[in-house]
Amino acid sequence: VSETPEPSPTADFPPVPAPDLEARNKAVERLDGLAIPAGSLGVLADLGLWLSSLQGLCPPRPPARARVVVIAADHGIAAAGVSAYSADVTARQVAATLEQSAPVAVTATVAGASVRVIDAGLDRDVALPGQDRYRVRRGSGRIDREDALTAAEVDEGLRIGRALADEEVDSGADLLVPASLGVGATTPASTLVAAVTGAEPVAVVGRGSGIGDDAWMRKATAIRDALRRGKPHVRDPRALLRAIGGADLAVLTGFLVQAALRKTPVLLDGLVVGAAGLLADDLAPGAHHWWLAAQQSPEPAMTLVLQHLQLVPVLDLQIRHGDGTGAVSVLPLVQAAARLLGETASAESSGITPVRAVTG
């Protein structure tokens, strides 16, 4: 009996829907008719138009149920001394996030977002009951010497990520912030960025967890060695996730694909999320149209990600914490932008009408 291989649940993605240009055009028209000096809202105008095109609505709805989904995982490469932290710190960061004392939890309170933490690949138990179904595996292989995941684990990670996005959208989330916690995670992320963009290893090595020069050298070496292992697969996102990725990266990639398929706006920030974004946009071309780059990060690899995806960051906050803090910091501006388009008086109704030709 010949065995028919089961098709991968992620082999074929439906095409990514395009944002709604008609809604955007309506929003441009509405903006032009507001009782404000022409072009006076700057970035807030851009954000409002962006949200209109993604929601297919003019004026857009202010995001009321923004959701941060922090994907936590450990990385075998942490044993190479590439982080300022030892590997057991990931679990402590998860605990701090649950206790509302991690940066993203504190910032989310100000922005009115809620935070969910997922154990995608921690290598020890943490207080996250009922999460076995989101765990791809415990930890991941040391990517300078061995594969991070098996091919089956990659597919499982992608499936979990897609399921998570579905869960969130079905529960009413109207804006998603994928985020990451994991000691050593910027090393596979940087390697993936180098593999996809063709950058040299030294061009992607950042300070990550705030490492000093010695750890920086070790990180550069690890990335160089891992990149050699990844090079044969630069056109195959799944193979890259297997060879030089990690459980969190696979889950984030699936999450980003599915968020786009579900037409849900995403605030993109953090190098680990950014690396997953490169792969997601490869697997599902056009997915990046559903993402807003929240901020300019000091991680050099993140700059490469944004260039590759042709995304322009909204703010220059220089936040290097990957747990979603940067993206959540931008959320109040998105909310203000939506409300400005919806609630600002029109020139006609208020009589605040230019009497002279205005700039375009």
Add this chain to the structure above:
Amino acid sequence: VSETPEPSPTADFPPVPAPDLEARNKAVERLDGLAIPAGSLGVLADLGLWLSSLQGLCPPRPPARARVVVIAADHGIAAAGVSAYSADVTARQVAATLEQSAPVAVTATVAGASVRVIDAGLDRDVALPGQDRYRVRRGSGRIDREDALTAAEVDEGLRIGRALADEEVDSGADLLVPASLGVGATTPASTLVAAVTGAEPVAVVGRGSGIGDDAWMRKATAIRDALRRGKPHVRDPRALLRAIGGADLAVLTGFLVQAALRKTPVLLDGLVVGAAGLLADDLAPGAHHWWLAAQQSPEPAMTLVLQHLQLVPVLDLQIRHGDGTGAVSVLPLVQAAARLLGETASAESSGITPVRAVTG
């Protein structure tokens, strides 16, 4: 009988207190001990330190009673066709602000700030009951040909501005956003900036209310002519307010001086507020230490203001509305920064401690 001239109520300002460097140092120490990668909070770290030094507290209190005070006035120079709007629009902008449909009112809702509108020099009645005591005069002189105010009106404007800041601080405001509404107001503001910084007229002429090229030329001409009238007084802020200022500019100047004397943090934005800031810092040297430049404005004169005061804008929002929208947009970041310093777990208590040398 010889008449002794009554001393001006604003002739002598007490010295501006310095921000509390000890509190700032404590905040730096606290930041270094947080359970976050070294240097990972970017701009949010800077904002927290800024607030600590101004409040003299570590950790700082998140601003809970931020107050926008919009100073409205008409300007004689509007008759020269320097704005996209006719002069009667100022009163309509005031009405829209009171009806919560002006940009600053909409944005303030998101940021949790409240908005107050003051008639400092409208040339017609608006629905602002009980405001006679804040009115310096109705309108102001056309500054390309005549003085904007009398010397007594300048002193009255400064006095009113100081009284307003006192009222707000005494009522519990813990962060102030001075703002401006007035058709034509960027013309005296730009002229004042040229006078104080020594810039050429064409270097300060911006698009203001969104003017086209013809109005831009008229504005440049008006500024050139007004600057000639102001030139003899470049070292005398009161004489500048008289010759080429306006009621709003005098009130804003007094407000900014007194806010600093009352040790109250100010978010500075908008060219009219910025021009008043130049004068306030001349009258009360060091006042600018109490101000945070909210954003990079597209008005060229505002860039000169920030350079002159050595203030670095927090964000690059390119908002050109002077009604406080830009400053209020930054407020959620200030609130997040304060909470991050106060509520983020310490490295020691959480066990999230670097095991390797970190970057400085």
